[in-house]
Amino acid sequence: MSVKILIVEDDERLRDVLLEAAAMEGYDARGVPSAEAAVEWLRREQFDILVTDVTLPGMSGLDLLRHCPRLRPGILPIVITAHGTVDVAVEAMKRGAADFLTKPFELDGLLGVIRVAAERAARTRAAARGAAGEWMAAGAGSLIAVAPVMLKLLEQVRAVAPFPTTVLVTGETGTGKELIARAIHRLSPRAEKSLVALNCAAVPEQLLEDELFGHVKGAFTGAQGGREGRFEQAEGGTLFLDEIGDMSLPLQAKLLRVLQEREFEKLGSSRTVRVDVRVVAATSADLERRIEEGTFRPDLYYRLNVVHLRLPPLRERREDIRPLAEHLLAKFCAATGLPAKAISEEAWAALAGYRWPGNVRQLQNALERAAALTGAAAEVRLSDLPEEVRGGAAGAGAQPPPASSTAERPPDIPDDGVDFDALVTQVERDLLLQSLAKAGGNKMRAAQLLNMKRTTFVEKLKRLKIDAGKEPKETESD
DSSP, X not given: OOOEEEEEOSOHHHHHHHHHHHHHTTOEEEEESSHHHHHXXXXXXXXXXXXXXXXXXXXXXXXXXXXXXXXXXXXXXEEEESOOOHHHHXXXXXXXXXXXXXXXXXHHHHHHHHHHXXXXXXXXXXXXXXXXXXXXXXXXXXXXXXXXHHHHHHHHHHHHTTSOOOEEEEOOTTSOHHHHHHHHHHTSTTTTSXXXXXXXXXXXXXXXXXXXXXXXXXXXXXXOSOEEOHHHHTTTSEEEEETGGGSOXXXXXXXXXXXXXXXXXXXXXXXXXXXXXXXXXXXXXXXXXXXXXXXXXXXXXXXXXXEEEEOOOGGGOGGGHHHHHHHHHHHHHHHHTOOOOEEOHHHHHHHXXXXXXXHHHHHHHHHHHHHHHHTTOSEEOGGGSOHHHHGGGTSTTOOOOOGGGGSOOOOOOOTTOOOHHHHHHHHHHHHHXXXXXXXXXXHHHHHHHTTOOHHHHHHHHHHTTOOOOSOOOOOTTO
16 A cells, blocks of 8 residues: 655645655645645545645645644654744644655655655554554554554553463443453463353352352352352463452452462352453443542552553544444444445545544444445445544534533632532532432433433432432333
8 A cells, every 4th residue: 555645735836746746756646825725634534744835825734734633643754845944843843743844845855755755654554464464463453553542552462371370450430441451362362261251240249249250059049059150160261350449348359369379168058169360351431530539448459450451432532443444344244245436536535524522433334324324335425434433524623622621610719718529419419419300210211311320320420419319210221
């Protein structure tokens, strides 16, 4: 795949010369006369190099550089200007320029700078392909690693995988934390043994201990025989504990003992069972905040947090959206017998511009929906995407409004100060009560309105002593 260059120059003759020279060098180049036009192209297509004049009609080339990290992280900007002052050069470098040239310049000089940038871009792309191949080999094929932040994470996974160290993986829901755990396992000496996964939030509290440690015959009413827990099932391998933040305090204490002593007792037994298990824990919760709230043990946190891997949300790795979308769409079409599908430019603009609060899981759902709706058609169009995603086409790359923009402005701080904790508590109380009222008392729906887990919502109600009363019966769909 050739290196792609976007040239931004309002002088049409110079722009044509640069385009022709780039084409003769074998580059795939496109030229535009303004920074505003460049922003539109950066929203729609992946470019490796940006060559821009500083003085342009409307937005300047330096202001264009501010958009690059958001629209195309990793792009290499080259700035050219007729006003080559030291201040302009310094400002260009501060804003991420890879190089700086003053007009008039020799065409060979510019091409030499472009060659250096192209070689750098090619090395980055090759590293990305190699990383993606390693993810596939590690059984994490849906976790495409192209963005620099993801490549750095992959290096950390490679570094920690050979050791029995406990790993804590954090990140928003839908980012692929279990795929990271599987990659760690597959790249470790334990790869021939089992990886056992358990979602702590999906198991009722009273059953979670049995799931982890198992029981012996007669341990409780109905225990007709013994049962292995997840720790025994993972002997010699890896145990992945997802949503560890939802575990109760008493069970946290028992887990801490297993991590420290490598031993436990089954329910109903006094015999100690020793295990050799590597633990990879994951959570979408803020564990440090939960420690402050008294719902998570600090000693367990420090025992889990030997190596901390933060999985970034999709909005922080936008250059991964296209390869991820292509991979997920092709995978779904192959699995369902649908013909291979392309994605229209309008649909790409929407996919690139949307914020993806549900991350990779939401992207996968959107593409599967679109593929199903298009049937035998060869292309996914903008109209095939979910309504909320289609809005990304109009505001592609735009920054979202601040969280406070739709909320009431906080009061001005008086000269004698305010009680911060009391003020924050009151805002939290008001939000909880408003969500309950809007959801008709249904805690599950109220928690969803606040983008929060039901267990977290209930904990907050208890902490703030809010009597929610008897709520309507929640259906399975809730």
